[in-house]
Amino acid sequence: MFRFFALGAVGLGLCVWAARGEVPTYETFELQCRANFSGAYNLPNGAFFTSNTPALNDNGRVAIKLTTYPGSDSQAIWLGGQGAGGVVFFSQPDAFFGSVSLNNAGRAVFDQFMGTQNGIYYYDSATAAGGLLTTLPLGATAWSAPQINAAGQVGYRAGFSGPQAWVSYDGTPTVAIHAADVGVQPTSPYSFLFTPAFNNNRQIAGKVRRGAAGQTGESQPDQIRIFNSNGTSTLIAEDRDSNPASPYTRFDNAVALTNNGYVAFIATLAAGGRGVFLSNGTETRTIATTTGYGLSDIEFFAPAANDAGLVVFRAVAVGGLRNIYAGDGTVLRKVIGEHDLVPTDLGTGRIDQHDASPVFGGSPALNQNGDVAFNAALTPPDNNQIEWGSGLFIAYATHARPGDLNCDGVVNFDDIDPFVLALSGQAGYEGAFPNCRWLNADCNGDGQVNFDDIDPFVAVLSGGQRGVTR
Numbered sequence: 101m102f103r104f105f106a107l108g109a110v111g112l113g114l115c116v117w118a119a120r121g122e123v124p125t126y127e128t129f130e131l132q133c134r135a136n137f138s139g140a141y142n143l144p145n146g147a148f149f150t151s152n153t154p155a156l157n158d159n160g161r162v163a164i165k166l167t168t169y170p171g172s173d174s175q176a177i178w179l180g181g182q183g184a185g186g187v188v189f190f191s192q193p194d195a196f197f198g199s200v201s202l203n204n205a206g207r208a209v210f211d212q213f214m215g216t217q218n219g220i221y222y223y224d225s226a227t228a229a230g231g232l233l234t235t236l237p238l239g240a241t242a243w244s245a246p247q248i249n250a251a252g253q254v255g256y257r258a259g260f261s262g263p264q265a266w267v268s269y270d271g272t273p274t275v276a277i278h279a280a281d282v283g284v285q286p287t288s289p290y291s292f293l294f295t296p297a298f299n300n301n302r303q304i305a306g307k308v309r310r311g312a313a314g315q316t317g318e319s320q321p322d323q324i325r326i327f328n329s330n331g332t333s334t335l336i337a338e339d340r341d342s343n344p345a346s347p348y349t350r351f352d353n354a355v356a357l358t359n360n361g362y363v364a365f366i367a368t369l370a371a372g373g374r375g376v377f378l379s380n381g382t383e384t385r386t387i388a389t390t391t392g393y394g395l396s397d398i399e400f401f402a403p404a405a406n407d408a409g410l411v412v413f414r415a416v417a418v419g420g421l422r423n424i425y426a427g428d429g430t431v432l433r434k435v436i437g438e439h440d441l442v443p444t445d446l447g448t449g450r451i452d453q454h455d456a457s458p459v460f461g462g463s464p465a466l467n468q469n470g471d472v473a474f475n476a477a478l479t480p481p482d483n484n485q486i487e488w489g490s491g492l493f494i495a496y497a498t499h500a501r502p503g504d505l506n507c508d509g510v511v512n513f514d515d516i517d518p519f520v521l522a523l524s525g526q527a528g529y530e531g532a533f534p535n536c537r538w539l540n541a542d543c544n545g546d547g548q549v550n551f552d553d554i555d556p557f558v559a560v561l562s563g564g565q566r567g568v569t570r
Contacts, residue, residue, distance in 0.1 A: 256269075373391050439452060
């Protein structure tokens with residue numbers, strides 16, 4: 101097990117003294133496996149996950165698809181956690197797996213295509229067994245983007261040699277059709293359905309394109325909607341082709357859906373630039389844009405979101421470095437970034453590339469604890485021309501412990517000096533106490549560090565008790 105404690109959190113685009121406690125800091129990073137041609141860790145040499153997106157559950161279990169596996173013509177699913185794991189399932193020879201999803205019970209689902217028996221497959225870590233789960237609905241010829249929820253229901257996109265539907269499967273002989281394009285249902289207003297997201301309430305969200313059969317061009321109206329299992333839906337956002345007053349000219353193809361009915365999406369803005377947003381159709385929060393947040397670009401990879409309103413995504417900082425960020429509409433923080441140091445089985449490594457290739461692969465994953473799983477290229481800390489392959493990591497969320505200003509796990513007199521520095525807003529605060537999370541100074545949890553925090557700090561201090569995680 102290789103963990104690393106970073107030297108402080110980074111606040112971006114917003115004054116650090118106006119933070120809320122909902123956005124954690126990320127100081128602990130753990131390597132799960134490392135892929136390389138030789139000397140790999142928790143993987144055989146020559147097994148690679150390249151640009152694939154991991155899945156992460158609330159118990160710290162992580163899964164990812166291996167695009168290649170040495171000595172075989174198969175792809176594979178790797179499953180692990182806490183710095184250990186291994187391959188649990190192989191595709192049929194010469195077949196391909198799509199994305200993988202993992203619920204808290206440790207049940208993974210993934211689609212297979214180009215094999216002799218295609219469909220949605222599963223692996224259950226409780227029984228160490230897996231196999232074909234379903235080929236429903238009847239007549240389907242393709243299955244993609246499966247996601248499994250807490251109840252074991254699976255939502256995905258089914259294809260019918262061209263036409264498509266968003267469906268969910270619960271083990272019964274039929275599936276629920278949430279939405280279908282006009283090729284499946286002639287009365288449908290949708291000409292195309294993009295990559296879906298699925299939640300614990302058996303809802304599917306995604307980008308839909310309106311139009312008649314064959315009208316699938318970018319000039320067609322696009323909307324983001326949440327669909328229930330009975331086919332009813334809620335409008336979340338629409339582009340200017342759908343509503344001329346919309347601030348959005350275009351949506352990225354994939355979204356994230358929370359269990360409390362919010363959708364995280366990335367859009368190109370009519371005013372210029374791009375942005376990340378979280379909306380339930382009534383309230384829309386701006387998580388970040390390429391104006392005023394220290395970002396020069398937001399990458400075309402799906403965001404992830406949880407029920408606390410936290411959204412993580414990939415973006416490029418002003419200056420050109422690629423990073424993963426977490427935000428809630430009030431605070432934006434870097435989780436991890438290009439050139440940052442992380443722990444590996446070879447010692448401290450650096451997230452870097454030997455050339456201008458992106459350092460991250462696929463999208464980041466997020467669980468309800470705020471932990472983030474990501475896939476990154478690695479080099480030694482002092483020479484990016486030596487490739488250490490790609491690492492699969494979990495960044496563990498550290499939440500506020502009010503009053504524990506030096507982060508030693510207890511509130512006592514050693515916290516007084518850093519509290520005074522935080523209260524005064526002195527610029528040297530983080531530098532003087534690099535391992536301290538400055539948000540612990542917000543002792544009353546109102547999102548501000550000011551004189552209103554003195555009494556709560558004194559109350560915790562006088563009790564000599566541990567800071568309580570909010």
